[in-house]
Amino acid sequence: MIWFEIHELGFVHQFKxxxxxxxxxxxxxxxxxxxxxxxxxxxxxxxxxxxxTTQGYACITDDKISKDMDKLIAKRKLNSANSD
Structure with missing residues (x-):
């Protein structure tokens, strides 16, 4: 049944x-x-x-890496401001 639903979605959205x-x-x-x-x-x-197994499915995207780096930079700035 799941296969049918997935196939229908592709058909409705006209995927090649x-x-x-x-x-x-x-x-x-x-x-x-x-x-x-x-x-x-x-x-x-x-x-x-x-x-x-999960890590194989959930490959990390460039967007995710960028967001993680932004979090790291913000955290470092916060830690630097608190130590002053």
Whole structure:
């Protein structure tokens, strides 16, 4: 039933290629990681017993890296201001 629903979404949105269950899981993992959801939580949601499996699905995007770097810079600035 899930395959049918995913296939229908692709058809309705006129994608050139069929969508797959694997693509939907990979997209879910990537979106959750990009939103800052911890890997442990994503692993649990996806039913993985090994977090390395989750890390394979949830590849880190350039946007996520940029946001993480912004957080690090802001934290360092805050720590620097507090130490003065």
């Amino acid at each position: 290629h069929n969508l797959s269950y694997h693509q939907s899981r990979h997209t879910f993992g990537t979106l959750m990681a990009s939103a800052g959801v911890p890997m442990e939580s994503i692993a649990k949601m996806m039913g993985h017993t090994n977090i390395r």
